[in-house]
Amino acid sequence: MPYGNVYPCSCGWIKGYSFGNIFEQSYEEIWNGEKAREFRQKLYDNDFSLCPGCQNLEILEEINSSEPKLISEPPERILLGLDEFCDVKCIFCRSENYKIDTKLIPEDKKDKLLEILTPWLKNAKYVKTNAVGEVFASKISRELIKNIAEKFPDIKFEIITNGIQCTKENIEELNLLGRISMMTVSLHAFYEDTYNKIVRGGNYKKIIENIKYLSELKKTGKIERFEIHYTVTSINYKEMIPMLHFVRDIGAKIRFLGLDCSKGCEDTYKKINIQNPMHPDYNKLIKTVHLPEFMNAKDIVIQGWEYFTGLEPISLKDRLKNKLFSVMKSDSV
Ligand SMILES: C[S@@+](CC[C@H](N)C(=O)[O-])C[C@H]1O[C@@H](n2cnc3c(N)ncnc32)[C@H](O)[C@@H]1O
Numbered sequence: 001m002p003y004g005n006v007y008p009c010s011c012g013w014i015k016g017y018s019f020g021n022i023f024e025q026s027y028e029e030i031w032n033g034e035k036a037r038e039f040r041q042k043l044y045d046n047d048f049s050l051c052p053g054c055q056n057l058e059i060l061e062e063i064n065s066s067e068p069k070l071i072s073e074p075p076e077r078i079l080l081g082l083d084e085f086c087d088v089k090c091i092f093c094r095s096e097n098y099k100i101d102t103k104l105i106p107e108d109k110k111d112k113l114l115e116i117l118t119p120w121l122k123n124a125k126y127v128k129t130n131a132v133g134e135v136f137a138s139k140i141s142r143e144l145i146k147n148i149a150e151k152f153p154d155i156k157f158e159i160i161t162n163g164i165q166c167t168k169e170n171i172e173e174l175n176l177l178g179r180i181s182m183m184t185v186s187l188h189a190f191y192e193d194t195y196n197k198i199v200r201g202g203n204y205k206k207i208i209e210n211i212k213y214l215s216e217l218k219k220t221g222k223i224e225r226f227e228i229h230y231t232v233t234s235i236n237y238k239e240m241i242p243m244l245h246f247v248r249d250i251g252a253k254i255r256f257l258g259l260d261c262s263k264g265c266e267d268t269y270k271k272i273n274i275q276n277p278m279h280p281d282y283n284k285l286i287k288t289v290h291l292p293e294f295m296n297a298k299d300i301v302i303q304g305w306e307y308f309t310g311l312e313p314i315s316l317k318d319r320l321k322n323k324l325f326s327v328m329k330s331d332s333v
C-alpha cells in the first residue's frame with residue numbers, strides 16, 4: 001500500500017496494524033516477522049483486538065481446529081495499492097486541492113519494484129489493483145502490472161478502475177487480455193449530469209464506451225467476473241433503479257457501497273451522506289430501495305442489498321427529537 005506498508009487486511013479493519021515495510025525490510029522479515037506472527041497467534045487465540053472483521057471469517061472454524069502455524073507460505077492473493085495517483089477527483093474521495101505525495105515510493109526504489117515484489121508474488125494466484133488510486137492513469141501502476149503479467153504468466157488480475165482509461169488498447173498494452181478474473185468499474189450515476197457532479201474531471205461518454213467493450217469481453221468469457229461499484233449518496237440515490245437495468249443489460253453485477261468519510265472530504269460527507277437518518281432525503285432513499293424493482297434485484301446486487309433494504313424510515317417525531325438533542329449537545333459544549 002502507499003509508502004510500502006504491508007497490511008494483512010483492509011486498512012479500515014486493522015487500524016493501521018502493519019506487518020512491515022517493503023522499502024525497508026526483506027520479504028521474510030515482514031511476512032514471517034514478529035508482527036505477522038503476533039497477528040496469526042491472536043487469531044488462533046480467538047483474540048480479535050487487531051482485526052474485529054476476522055471474527056466473521058468463514059475459515060475461522062478451520063483455523064480453530066488446526067495446529068497454530070505462525071510461519072506462512074507467500075500469499076495467494078495480493079492487493080497492490082502503491083500509487084495514489086488519479087486522473088479525476090471524485091467528491092467523496094479527494095478534496096479539490098488534493099495533492100499527490102511524490103514521496104509515496106522512494107526515488108531509488110522506483111525502478112526496483114518488480115524485484116522487491118518478486119518474493120511476494122511467487123505463490124500468488126491473484127493480484128488486485130489499485131485500491132487507492134487509478135491503475136490506468138498511474139505510470140508506476142501501469143509499468144508494474146505489465147511487468148508482473150509478463151514475468152508471472154499464471155497470475156490473474158482483479159482490476160478496479162474508474163473506467164475512463166480502461167480501453168481495449170490499454171488492456172492489450174498491459175498484457176491483461178484473457179488474464180482478468182474480475183473487472184470492477186466504478187460508475188456512480190446513470191445519467192451524465194449526475195456523473196459529472198460526482199466525478200470531477202471525468203468523461204462519461206468514454207466510460208460508457210469502455211463498459212460496452214468490457215461487456216463484450218464478459219460475454220465472450222475473456223473476463224470471469226464483471227462488477228459495477230456505485231457509492232450511494234444524496235446526489236445519485238434516485239438512479240439506483242435505472243442502474244440496475246443497465247447492469248443487467250451489460251451482463252454485470254453491482255455493489256452499492258455505503259459512503260465513508262475520507263480525509264479532506266468531511267464537509268462534502270456531511271452534505272451527501274444520505275445514510276444518516278437526519279439527512280433530509282433519508283426517507284426518500286428508504287422508499288427507493290423498497291420499490292419492487294430494487295427488492296427483486298437481489299440476484300445482481302453483490303453488496304448493499306441487505307444493508308439498504310434493512311434501513312428503517314425515521315418518523316418526524318424522532319427527527320425533531322434528534323435535532324433538539326444535537327442542539328442541546330452543541331449548546332453545552
Ligand atoms: C478509492 S477507489 C480506487 C479505484 C478506482 N480509482 C475507482 O474509483 O474505482 C476504490 C473504490 O472506493 C470508492 N470510494 C472512494 N471514496 C469513497 C468514500 N468516501 N466512500 C465510499 N466509497 C468510496 C470508489 O468509488 C471506488 O469504487
Ligand code: SF4
Pocket residue numbers: 086087088089090093094132133134162186
Ligand atoms: S474514487 Fe477512484 S477515481 Fe475517484 S478520485 Fe478516488 S481513486 Fe480517483
